Amino acid sequence: MATPKELSDFLATVERRAFKQTAYAVRDDHAALDIVQDAMMKLAEKYGDRPPTEFPMLFQRILQNTMRDFWRRQKVRNMWTSLLSSFGGNDADSEDRDPLETIDVGDDSDEPSIQLARNQTIQLIEHALEKLPARQREAFVLRYWEEMDVAETAEIMGCSDGSVKTHCSRAVHALALELKKQGLDKLGLSNAIFDRK
Amino acid sequence: MNMHKDNMTNQNDINLIDDDMISDPVMEAQIAQSITDFLNNRVQHLKPEQEQRLSAARNAAVDYLAEQQAQYSTANRIAGHGNVLHWFGQHVGNNIEQHRFASTALLLVVMLVTFFAVQQFGFNNNLENSDAFLLASDLPPEAYADKGFDAWIESN
Numbered sequence: 093m094a095t096p097k098e099l100s101d102f103l104a105t106v107e108r109r110a111f112k113q114t115a116y117a118v119r120d121d122h123a124a125l126d127i128v129q130d131a132m133m134k135l136a137e138k139y140g141d142r143p144p145t146e147f148p149m150l151f152q153r154i155l156q157n158t159m160r161d162f163w164r165r166q167k168v169r170n171m172w173t174s175l176l177s178s179f180g181g182n183d184a185d186s187e188d189r190d191p192l193e194t195i196d197v198g199d200d201s202d203e204p205s206i207q208l209a210r211n212q213t214i215q216l217i218e219h220a221l222e223k224l225p226a227r228q229r230e231a232f233v234l235r236y237w238e239e240m241d242v243a244e245t246a247e248i249m250g251c252s253d254g255s256v257k258t259h260c261s262r263a264v265h266a267l268a269l270e271l272k273k274q275g276l277d278k279l280g281l282s283n284a285i286f287d288r289k
Numbered sequence: 290m291n292m293h294k295d296n297m298t299n300q301n302d303i304n305l306i307d308d309d310m311i312s313d314p315v316m317e318a319q320i321a322q323s324i325t326d327f328l329n330n331r332v333q334h335l336k337p338e339q340e341q342r343l344s345a346a347r348n349a350a351v352d353y354l355a356e357q358q359a360q361y362s363t364a365n366r367i368a369g370h371g372n373v374l375h376w377f378g379q380h381v382g383n384n385i386e387q388h389r390f391a392s393t394a395l396l397l398v399v400m401l402v403t404f405f406a407v408q409q410f411g412f413n414n415n416l417e418n419s420d421a422f423l424l425a426s427d428l429p430p431e432a433y434a435d436k437g438f439d440a441w442i443e444s445n
Contacts, residue, residue: 096355103347108332111343125339129346136350140357214331217324236321237328264317267324 098144113233116221131155220270231259
């Protein structure tokens with residue numbers, strides 16, 4: 093059985109990635125925070141008696157399921173909203189979100205030009221991630237960002253190992269091409285990639 | 290000159306990323322690693338309100354687990370004392386167990402005795418009634434045992 097400290101340590105290590113991962117999926121920071129909060133509470137409620145080694149898999153599975161619940165609720169809500177809006181006029185709140193509002197320029201570590209370049213790169217990557225199909229994004233995040241193996245990823249996603257490999261490959265392919273299209277050479281990502289060779 | 294060289298290099302880098310290269314598992318892993326490096330850098334710079342919200346959510350979950358474990362521990366302690374009492378008061382406990390068994394057996398016996406008594410009383414009562422009927426009737430009891438008597442009744 094995990095102690096509260098073990099749970100706290102585990103959540104502290106995954107909460108930021110979980111939040112960003114959810115934010116890429118739902119494209120709403122407030123909803124992403126709610127989802128992560130729900131997932132944390134469900135982990136403590138239902139699986140608090142499990143050993144800490146099982147937490148990563150369990151938490152990811154809970155997080156993915158909570159995201160799916162969010163999508164289902166969102167779908168129903170959108171259906172009603174579209175039905176109701178067809179009877180009413182245009183609503184100012186329904187306008188598209190301004191991406192400039194979500195730009196975080198709070199990095200104070202480097203020179204402004206480097207900060208700017210890094211922020212631009214990160215935003216390009218984030219936008220490319222958001223544009224990925226949901227299953228590809230899920231596979232990419234679990235396999236490469238959460239560093240799970242193929243079998244674990246397959247178990248969480250409820251699909252075969254082969255499907256995970258296919259999703260991951262397509263995701264990387266799509267991300268690379270999207271970043272290339274956006275001007276990879278200006279953002280330093282290509283150097284980051286090729287320096288590893 | 291250097292800038293021109295850098296641009297040429299970067300252009301070559303872009304051209305190097307083609308379908309065949311991405312199909313290579315090693316290259317795929319490297320590209321993924323580069324992307325996740327940027328993402329990891331990103332998560333280190335969340336907004337303060339987001340940090341606070343995540344911290345509050347984590348604390349709520351941890352507090353819940355601590356509370357659950359405290360309740361579980363209390364329940365175990367009570368159960369543990371119960372065992373100790375039972376150990377000290379084994380005779381009392383055994384007597385209670387025996388008493389329970391004996392009560393059940395006694396109830397069963399009473400029910401069985403009652404059933405057989407009712408059955409017996411009913412049988413005796415029927416016997417008495419049939420005796421009284423035979424004695425009070427016009428026909429002698431031997432007539433009922435005579436096989437020719439039924440035939441005689443039917444013919445008449």
